[in-house]
Amino acid sequence: MNFSSKLLENAVAEFARLPGVGQKTALRLVLHLLNQDKADVEKFSSTISKLRNEIQFCKVCHNISDHAVCEICASPKRDKTTICVVEDTRDVMAIQNTNQYNGVYHVLGGLISPMDGIGPSDLQVDTLVERMKENEVKEVIFALSATMEGDTTLFYLHKRLKDFHISISTIARGIAFGGELEYVDEITLGRSIATRVPYEGSLSR
Amino acid sequence: MNFSSKLLENAVAEFARLPGVGQKTALRLVLHLLNQDKADVEKFSSTISKLRNEIQFCKVCHNISDHAVCEICASPKRDKTTICVVEDTRDVMAIQNTNQYNGVYHVLGGLISPMDGIGPSDLQVDTLVERMKENEVKEVIFALSATMEGDTTLFYLHKRLKDFHISISTIARGIAFGGELEYVDEITLGRSIATRVPYEGSLSR
Numbered sequence: 001m002n003f004s005s006k007l008l009e010n011a012v013a014e015f016a017r018l019p020g021v022g023q024k025t026a027l028r029l030v031l032h033l034l035n036q037d038k039a040d041v042e043k044f045s046s047t048i049s050k051l052r053n054e055i056q057f058c059k060v061c062h063n064i065s066d067h068a069v070c071e072i073c074a075s076p077k078r079d080k081t082t083i084c085v086v087e088d089t090r091d092v093m094a095i096q097n098t099n100q101y102n103g104v105y106h107v108l109g110g111l112i113s114p115m116d117g118i119g120p121s122d123l124q125v126d127t128l129v130e131r132m133k134e135n136e137v138k139e140v141i142f143a144l145s146a147t148m149e150g151d152t153t154l155f156y157l158h159k160r161l162k163d164f165h166i167s168i169s170t171i172a173r174g175i176a177f178g179g180e181l182e183y184v185d186e187i188t189l190g191r192s193i194a195t196r197v198p199y200e201g202s203l204s205r
Numbered sequence: 206m207n208f209s210s211k212l213l214e215n216a217v218a219e220f221a222r223l224p225g226v227g228q229k230t231a232l233r234l235v236l237h238l239l240n241q242d243k244a245d246v247e248k249f250s251s252t253i254s255k256l257r258n259e260i261q262f263c264k265v266c267h268n269i270s271d272h273a274v275c276e277i278c279a280s281p282k283r284d285k286t287t288i289c290v291v292e293d294t295r296d297v298m299a300i301q302n303t304n305q306y307n308g309v310y311h312v313l314g315g316l317i318s319p320m321d322g323i324g325p326s327d328l329q330v331d332t333l334v335e336r337m338k339e340n341e342v343k344e345v346i347f348a349l350s351a352t353m354e355g356d357t358t359l360f361y362l363h364k365r366l367k368d369f370h371i372s373i374s375t376i377a378r379g380i381a382f383g384g385e386l387e388y389v390d391e392i393t394l395g396r397s398i399a400t401r402v403p404y405e406g407s408l409s410r
Contacts (some may be wrong), residue, residue, distance in 0.1 A: 002301050004294060005271045011256040014249045018234050027295060029223050030256070034269070038257055044219045045254035048238060051216040052246040055239060064239070066210045089209060090232060096207050 001027070060131075062107040062124045064089045072096075072104055079103045081138040083131065085157065087111050087150075091143060103141070106131065111149035112156055120156060128157070132164045142170040206232070265336075267312040267329045269294045277301075277309055284308045286343040288336065290362065292316050292355075296348060308346070311336065316354035317361055325361060333362070337369045347375040 001023060003009035008030065015026035033041050057063065058070035065071070072078055072092075082103030086092055092105050108123045131137060140161060144150035154170060161168060174192035175184050184192075206228060208214035213235065220231035238246050262268065263275035270276070277283055277297075287308030291297055297310050313328045336342060345366060349355035359375060366373060379397035380389050389397075 002298055004275055004277070004297065005260065005269045007256045007260055007271060008269055008294075010252050014252045017249075019237050020230070020233070025225070028225070030253075031293065031295070032224050033253060033257060034260060036257075041257040042254060044222075045250040047215050047219045048235075049247060049250035051212045051235065052238060052241075052243055052250075055210065055212055064210045064213055066212060070209055072209070088236065089213075090236070092209065093207055 057107075061105045062109060062127065063092055063105060077102075081136055082141065083128075083137055083139070084141045084143050085128065086143050087145065095143060103139075108153070111144065111147075112153045113149045114152075123153075125157065125160065129160055132161060132166065137164075137166055139167045139169070142168070144170070146173055262312075266310045267314060267332065268297055268310060282307075286341055287346065288333075288342055288344070289346045289348050290333065291348050292350065300348060308344075313358070316349065316352075317358045318354045319357075328358075330362065330365065334365055337366060337371065342369075342371055344372045344374070347373070349375070351378055 001009075001012075003012070011030045011033075012023065012026045015021055015029050016023050018026075021029070033044065036044075056065050056068060058065040058073055059068055060073040061070060063070050063072070067074075079102050083106050084095060084101060084103055085106045085108060086095070087108055087110060089107060092107065095101050095105075106124065106128050108125070108128075110118055110123050112118060112120060112123065132140075142154050142157065144154055158168060173188070174195065175181065175188060181189070206214075206217075208217070216235045216238075217228065217231045220226055220234050221228050223231075226234070238249065241249075261270050261273060263270040263278055264273055265278040266275060268275050268277070272279075284307050288311050289300060289306060289308055290311045290313065291300070292313055292315060294312060297312060300306050300310075311329065311333050313330070313333075315323055315328050317323060317325060317328065337345075347359050347362065349359055363373060378393070379400070380386070380393060386394070
């Protein structure tokens with residue numbers, strides 16, 4: 001693109017480096033910011049800078065936090081004997097929104113992906129193993145994506161944890177609630193038949 | 206959404222105010238920035254702040270510029286007798302990319318849109334009329350979107366300019382190059398029949 005201004009070009013280049021944002025979208029966002037008040041744009045810019053400089057990661061579960069220990073880990077109401085292992089903070093938010101889980105979390109910060117050069121040492125794996133040793137942990141629930149990377153990570157972590165005396169489980173896979181059978185893919189449907197659960201008059205939640 | 210951090214929540218809120226960016230996309234962008242080096246995020250933030258504070262608008266054509274007069278208006282190679290009237294800087298870039306136009310521009314900064322409360326006084330209309338008086342302008346070409354707002358603006362500007370001794374034109378409307386007839390909408394097709402052009406053995410560019 002031929003920009004009429006170097007400042008504009010630089011700003012568009014910065015936005016275009018964000019995931020899923022191309023040159024045209026970046027230009028639209030930048031022109032939108034140009035139409036805003038100076039104070040609003042200053043707030044936008046300083047909020048982002050502040051986020052990056054002041055953000056902390058909980059030293060127990062490694063979730064994003066404003067404090068050294070996050071609210072969930074610090075709460076006396078949460079069950080510290082159950083740890084739910086997730087990929088990132090979005091998964092913590094998703095599970096928190098279900099109101100079905102009262103244990104604590106462990107945020108890996110990614111999944112093992114040889115294709116992208118991400119191995120166990122890039123993730124919070126050793127700290128998870130440490131938590132097994134130090135704490136009164138009784139159960140570990142893996143809530144990882146049902147993808148190649150998720151399954152690889154699950155396999156690896158199970159190997160690392162299986163010698164501790166804890167129960168290890170993974171969240172159930174099968175057809176989603178509201179899912180119409182004819183639209184479910186074959187692998188999911190096949191596995192959900194193989195892993196059928198007893199039915200005694202009502203669906204357990 | 207339940208954010209684990211106030212800093213994170215603020216940053217997501219700022220991104221979610223951008224056009225076409227919802228909460229989930231905003232969160233994805235913010236988490237991406239959190240994974241970047243501090244220096245990179247600082248550069249992102251300062252580039253945007255700098256853009257808003259230092260950007261100028263050409264005092265002749267009102268296009269975005271780094272200087273008081275933009276490169277196009279300052280260039281001795283451009284034909285100052287022809288002015289192309291456009292909505293915003295994106296249109297200038299699009300027309301510049303065609304390499305078909307050697308005149309100068311006038312950027313309105315928007316289109317007349319009573320629904321959005323945008324009237325002629327919110328746009329660079331008076332400065333366009335001033336340019337007619339002061340300069341050696343011979344032709345004005347309107348290159349506005351073929352929408353309700355574009356047509357309204359065209360109608361209004363024609364009324365303001367028609368008493369000056371200049372030729373006024375608007376860019377051609379019709380089927381696009383590569384356009385298959387069966388997919389063209391009825392209004393465009395109907396108008397392109399009504400405004401058919403003589404054919405003498407070759408298509409003029």
